Amino acid sequence: MKDTTEHMRDGAAAANELYWGSEYSVNQIAEQLDLSKGALYGLIQPLPAGLGCPVCGEEVVSANRTARERGVLSCAQCEWKGDEDEVVALGGEDVATLPVHTEEDGVVVLTPRDRGRTRTIVGGALLGAAVGLALVLWTRRANRDPR
Numbered sequence: 275m276k277d278t279t280e281h282m283r284d285g286a287a288a289a290n291e292l293y294w295g296s297e298y299s300v301n302q303i304a305e306q307l308d309l310s311k312g313a314l315y316g317l318i319q320p321l322p323a324g325l326g327c328p329v330c331g332e333e334v335v336s337a338n339r340t341a342r343e344r345g346v347l348s349c350a351q352c353e354w355k356g357d358e359d360e361v362v363a364l365g366g367e368d369v370a371t372l373p374v375h376t377e378e379d380g381v382v383v384l385t386p387r388d389r390g391r392t393r394t395i396v397g398g399a400l401l402g403a404a405v406g407l408a409l410v411l412w413t414r415r416a417n418r419d420p421r
Contacts, residue, residue, distance in 0.1 A: 285309075322334075328362050330349060330354070335348060345358045
């Protein structure tokens with residue numbers, strides 16, 4: 275005998291199959307499954323589109339049948355919304371997947387304190403370069419225009 279969790283999973287699977295795979299109206303599906311429209315909408319999961327988000331690279335979905343018909347896709351990860359012309363191939367060349375390194379990999383992982391120190395050093399070097407460039411330009415201008 276099935277427990278409540280299995281019945282809920284079966285009901286959700288049936289609701290999604292009817293919602294996404296048939297032309298039945300929401301009212302007809304709810305009536306067929308003996309659910310209220312609100313309960314039916316609570317069971318419906320977004321339909322994966324098999325395409326990647328242009329912002330974060332995660333898979334985009336059609337939130338509902340109207341969105342699917344209009345070609346409107348959305349990303350649950352970064353909340354991007356757009357049409358099919360804007361997406362990228364899922365895991366395609368336009369999307370970079372960055373590796374996650376640990377100390378076990380032999381890669382030095384910087385702590386937030388180290389990052390702050392690195393930023394300070396780089397910032398100081400850039401500031402020094404800017405001051406040096408300003409001095410060079412100032413001396414050249416001073417040598418050209420004798421008063």
